[in-house]
Amino acid sequence: MVLVNPMRGETRTTSDGAAGAATLSLLQAGAGLFGTKIIVAGESQLLQLPEQAGASFVQVNASGLYLWDDQGFADALEASTAGAIVLGGAWLEEDVFIAALEAARRGYDVRLPCDLTSPRVERDGAIVLDRLALHGVLATTVRQLLLEWAVFLNDPLLKHKVGRLLS
Numbered sequence: 586m587v588l589v590n591p592m593r594g595e596t597r598t599t600s601d602g603a604a605g606a607a608t609l610s611l612l613q614a615g616a617g618l619f620g621t622k623i624i625v626a627g628e629s630q631l632l633q634l635p636e637q638a639g640a641s642f643v644q645v646n647a648s649g650l651y652l653w654d655d656q657g658f659a660d661a662l663e664a665s666t667a668g669a670i671v672l673g674g675a676w677l678e679e680d681v682f683i684a685a686l687e688a689a690r691r692g693y694d695v696r697l698p699c700d701l702t703s704p705r706v707e708r709d710g711a712i713v714l715d716r717l718a719l720h721g722v723l724a725t726t727v728r729q730l731l732l733e734w735a736v737f738l739n740d741p742l743l744k745h746k747v748g749r750l751l752s
Contacts (some may be wrong), residue, residue, distance in 0.1 A: 586612065586616055586621060586622070586624065586670075586671040587624045587625075587626065587648035587652075587672045587673075587674075587684070588623060588624070588625050588626070589613055589626050589627045589652065589670065589672065589673070589674035589675070589681050590626075590627035590628040590649055590673045590674045590675045590676070590680055591625060591627075591628075591674050591675070591701075591742055592628055593627070593628040593674075593675040593676070594679070596674045602622050603702075607664055608700050608701060608727050609701070611660045611699075611727050611728065611731070611750070611751075612701065612727050613641045613752055615727065615730070615731040615734075615747070615750065616619075616641050617641065617748060618731075618743065618746055618750065619734060619743075621665065621667075622641060622642065622643045622644050622660070622661075622665070623641055623643070624642075624643050624645055624658065624661050625642050625643065625644050625645070625668065626644075626645045626646075626647045626648075626649060626652055626655070626658060627647065627648055627649045627652075627674065627680060634693045637653055643661050645657040645658045645661055648680070648685075648718075649674065649679070649680025649681060649684050650679070650683050651685065651733055652680075652683075652684045653684070653688075653689070653691070667693070667737070668693065668694060668714065669693060669694040669695070669696065669700060670685055670688045670694070670695050670696070671695075671697075671703040671730060672694045672695055672696070672697055672722075673690060673697060673698045673701035674701065674702060675701075675702070675703045675704075675705070676703065676704060677702050677703060677704040677705075677707035677709070677713050677714075678704050678705060678706065678708055678709040678710070678712075678713045679705060681697070682707065682713050682716075682717065684715055685697060685722045686717070687721075687722060688719040689717075689721055689722055690720075694721075695713075695717075695722040696722075696723055696725050696730055696750040697717065697722055697723065697724050698725055698726055698727045698730055699714075699724050699725070700726045700727055701724060701727060728751055730745050731750065731751065732747060732751060734747075735747040735748075
């Protein structure tokens with residue numbers, strides 16, 4: 586899971602108050618269930634994230650536009666043995682778009698949770714999502730993502746835990 590510039594400007598995560606915090610908490614809880622870390626890149630300050638979130642996040646000092654050129658990011662991703670990348674943040678039509686295209690080019694299965702992603706210019710959001718879909722990048726939500734992941738793994742206990750988390 587990768588968040589690019591999660592504290593930049595007014596993203597849904599920072600501007601929706603309780604709803605944004607709940608989505609971020611849901612992502613964090615899901616990461617805990619699946620035993621994965623959340624890589625945070627670009628403009629972020631872990632101190633601005635919910636206090637309990639710090640343990641779930643790995644900070645890399647990379648710009649979203651140059652994410653794949655950063656050795657810290659490459660090392661964090663390699664350590665995860667990921668075949669799929671969940672990518673969100675700001676700005677959708679800039680940093681997130683370029684990072685998602687590069688992930689798809691490198692053969693990753695890319696999911697983009699729209700509830701953790703914001704465009705700089707609202708009217709550009711739909712255009713970018715259409716373009717990303719042409720490259721196999723699928724828009725989703727954190728809730729849909731966690732449910733899909735649990736069903737895909739076909740682990741009855743994990744499905745039960747995710748079901749309880751989402752209820």
